[in-house]
Amino acid sequence: MNKTDRLLAIVLELQRKEVIRAEDLATLFETSVRTIYRDIQALSEAGVPIIGAPGTGYSLMEGYFLPPISFTVPEAVSLMIGTDFIEQRFDDHYRARARSAGGKIEAILPESVRNETSRVRKAMRLLISDKLVTPSKEKEYLEKIRLAILDERKISFHYAKRLADAEGNRHSVRTVAPYGLVLVQGSWMLVARCDLRQNIRHFRLSRMAELINLEERFELPAHFNLSEYTPPDDRHLRVRLRFNHDIADKVKESNYHFIEDMEEHQDGLHVVLRVRQLDELLQWVLGWGAAAIVLEPESFRNRIREEAQKMFKRY
Secondary structure, three states: OOHHHHHHHHHHHHHHOOOEOHHHHHHHOOOOHHHHHHHHHHHHHOOOOEEEEOOOEEEEOOOOOOOOOOOOHHHHHHHHHHHHHHHHHOOHHHHHHHHHHHHHHHHHOOHHHHHHHHHHHHOOOOOOOHHHOOOHHHHHHHHHHHHHHHHOEEEEEEEEOOOOOOOOOOEEEEEEEEEEEEEEOOEEEEEEEEOOOOEEEEEEHHHEEEEEEEEEEOOOOOOOOHHHOOOOOOOOEEEEEEEOHHHHHHHHHOOOOOEEEEEEEOOEEEEEEEEOOOHHHHHHHHOOHHHEEEEEOHHHHHHHHHHHHHHHHHO
């Protein structure tokens, strides 16, 4: 990276972060701290209002903003595809904003870059399966939850769990402090602190009903960062299956989220899965018919056998 590009990159990095140290800039741009000092001095002499605090780092004077000078074709394509994705998967508010942003990006591109970007985009298409299209009710909830997160207000909803609890109940009413939204394999998930469980829980928007935004406020914990959050892995049950060779490719392409390992053997494709409850796998395994065999645990083999016998009696 030459000096001119580095100076621009430093300003953009300062715009992106409130405070950043010279050591961090040196690591980011793979140069020495002494070079960063000289770059900061050059920017200051050029009129960029940089504030330096000993032992803290550098920051830009509030209100200063330098727009990007230009986009390369790959950068422009990335941004435009990003707006396409938001239009298809987010709520109406962000869909409109994404369409507007796409228009603004196209408007500021030089004609040569705009034409090349258009040519590349015509050769690429973001196609979302009908199975992954967000239902209108879910989009409505997405917007409500997004506003609750921004306002730091709790929400209440009826929730249907996939599997019944020990008492045989699947339905409950939850009041939660919404921390963030995550798109997981085409499904929107809410990460929230549940008043009932007194801990962080995950809720699928597709299983919610009668969602209400409450007046009660909450305060997001200072230590919580959604981008760094990793849910605890409580999948302690290990299941091993064997699939016939003729459906091995289909199993691999299924991208089933419980699959932990796969290995080809002479007698078929061996697949290892980890789950919280064995019943989580029941419908998926039965869907493969006689082409799938449970190797272990024995209790799950028996469960499949019992279900198969029930099916046999119906025919």
